[in-house]
Amino acid sequence: MKYKFFYLLSLFGTLCWAQNHFELNVISKNYHVSIDIATCNEKECFGKSSVNLTDKKTSEKFPALISDNFTFTIETDSLNLNKAKFDEESQSLIFEDFNFDGFEDLALINKFSDNSEKSIYDIYTFDSIQKQFLMNEGMTTVVKDNSAMFTVDSERKRLIMYLKSGCCLYITKEYNVIPERDPLKVYEFEEDTRDRETVITKKSEFIDYKWFTKTTKYPREVYYKENNDENTERN
Numbered sequence: 001m002k003y004k005f006f007y008l009l010s011l012f013g014t015l016c017w018a019q020n021h022f023e024l025n026v027i028s029k030n031y032h033v034s035i036d037i038a039t040c041n042e043k044e045c046f047g048k049s050s051v052n053l054t055d056k057k058t059s060e061k062f063p064a065l066i067s068d069n070f071t072f073t074i075e076t077d078s079l080n081l082n083k084a085k086f087d088e089e090s091q092s093l094i095f096e097d098f099n100f101d102g103f104e105d106l107a108l109i110n111k112f113s114d115n116s117e118k119s120i121y122d123i124y125t126f127d128s129i130q131k132q133f134l135m136n137e138g139m140t141t142v143v144k145d146n147s148a149m150f151t152v153d154s155e156r157k158r159l160i161m162y163l164k165s166g167c168c169l170y171i172t173k174e175y176n177v178i179p180e181r182d183p184l185k186v187y188e189f190e191e192d193t194r195d196r197e198t199v200i201t202k203k204s205e206f207i208d209y210k211w212f213t214k215t216t217k218y219p220r221e222v223y224y225k226e227n228n229d230e231n232t233e234r235n
């Protein structure tokens with residue numbers, strides 16, 4: 001799943017410590033979002049930020065989410081300099097139900113990792129009892145440990161990581177979401193394609209509180225033929 005958005009923002013004046021104020025009306029199904037952020041130039045905004053959420057139905061305002069390293073790219077309209085929009089690829093705010101409780105949650109970019117292609121997120125899940133967004137330490141740790149954002153499999157109620165190491169090692173990790181606990185890794189699949197003639201896979205599954213691992217070596221042409229045939233059948 002790709003998290004892309006393309007939303008118009010209104011750029012106002014200075015508020016408190018923030019130099020730039022943005023209003024987002026359609027980024028979330030349930031919340032109106034406003035952002036006060038310290039610094040903007042013609043291409044991006046960055047620095048200390050306050051992200052404020054308001055319930056669209058009840059107009060209830062939630063406690064602000066504060067970040068020291070929030071960042072997103074912008075594009076300005078040369079005909080109207082008071083208009084700006086998130087870059088389509090920025091993925092700075094992601095609204096989705098991460099813990100499968102029926103409430104929309106939020107992933108907020110905090111900083112970029114050493115690899116500029118990978119982003120680090122803080123994960124906030126909505127607490128229906130306290131009526132506010134709280135940092136989910138377990139999910140945030142999963143993101144930071146893997147230097148990548150997970151995708152959501154709502155049917156199986158799992159968080160999935162698709163990772164790549166070097167040129168030729170592909171890794172998939174799956175985590176079960178358990179109420180009141182950190183995400184539990186239950187599956188990992190490695191696909192090693194470094195050898196020109198063979199592909200080595202390693203599948204690990206957590207079953208009945210134990211890890212079971214199977215390593216298989218395939219001739220390269222056989223492996224890709226089997227996978228192509230499987231994908232064709234699924235389609």
